[in-house]
Every structure is written in structure tokens, then in C-alpha cells.
Amino acid sequence: MTGIQLNTILSQFKEYAPLYLADQSWKNVELLVEPSENNRIIERILFTNDITEPVLDEAIERQAQLITSYRPPIFSALKRLTQNNWKERIIPKCIKHGITIYSHHTP
Numbered sequence: 394m395t396g397i398q399l400n401t402i403l404s405q406f407k408e409y410a411p412l413y414l415a416d417q418s419w420k421n422v423e424l425l426v427e428p429s430e431n432n433r434i435i436e437r438i439l440f441t442n443d444i445t446e447p448v449l450d451e452a453i454e455r456q457a458q459l460i461t462s463y464r465p466p467i468f469s470a471l472k473r474l475t476q477n478n479w480k481e482r483i484i485p486k487c488i489k490h491g492i493t494i495y496s497h498h499t500p
Contacts, residue, residue: 395434425494426493441462458492466494
């Protein structure tokens with residue numbers, strides 16, 4: 394398998410847009426969902442402004458291992474992960490399909 398290790402990609406993201414520049418008092422940035430495989434190799438990344446169910450379906454269809462989104466899908470604390478609304482449905486679906494979520498900010 395060719396590609397780049399997840400940790401290498403995350404380091405590059407943080408170099409380009411250092412976390413200290415984000416107003417982390419209200420914005421949830423950085424790694425938000427990480428499937429359990431260690432030393433993950435990333436071959437496909439989907440960039441988006443918002444992670445919605447159609448965007449997640451596109452990532453699955455394109456076999457992306459990483460979604461990076463400007464707006465974090467997890468903004469405040471989730472109290473449950475059910476099938477009742479799209480914000481709760483996307484997190485388990487990402488984990489099921491081995492998709493990492495990273496939310497960045499504008500430098």
C-alpha cells in the first residue's frame with residue numbers, strides 16, 4: 394500500500410496552521426475521530442467545508458481514509474450516538490468505514 398502515514402499528514406497540517414493560532418476556547422480543532430488502527434496509511438483525503446451525510450457518503454464511495462473539514466462535526470459534547478440525527482450518525486459511520494476526521498482552522 395502506498396500513501397503517507399496519518400501522523401505525517403497531521404504534522405503537516407499543524408505546521409501550516411498551528412493550533413495556537415486557532416481560538417480553541419470555542420472552536421473544536423484538530424483530530425476529532427480516529428479509527429483504531431495504529432500507524433494508518435492515508436492514500437485518499439477528502440477536503441470539505443462541512444461534513445454532512447452526503448459528504449461522508451462521497452468519502453466512502455471514493456475510499457477516502459481521511460476527511461478534513463473547516464467546520465467540526467463535533468462542536469459541543471455529544472451525550473449519545475444514536476440514529477436520531479445526522480450529527481450523531483456520522484461519527485459511528487466514520488469509525489465503521491475507517492475514516493479519520495480532522496478539523497482545521499484558517500491560519
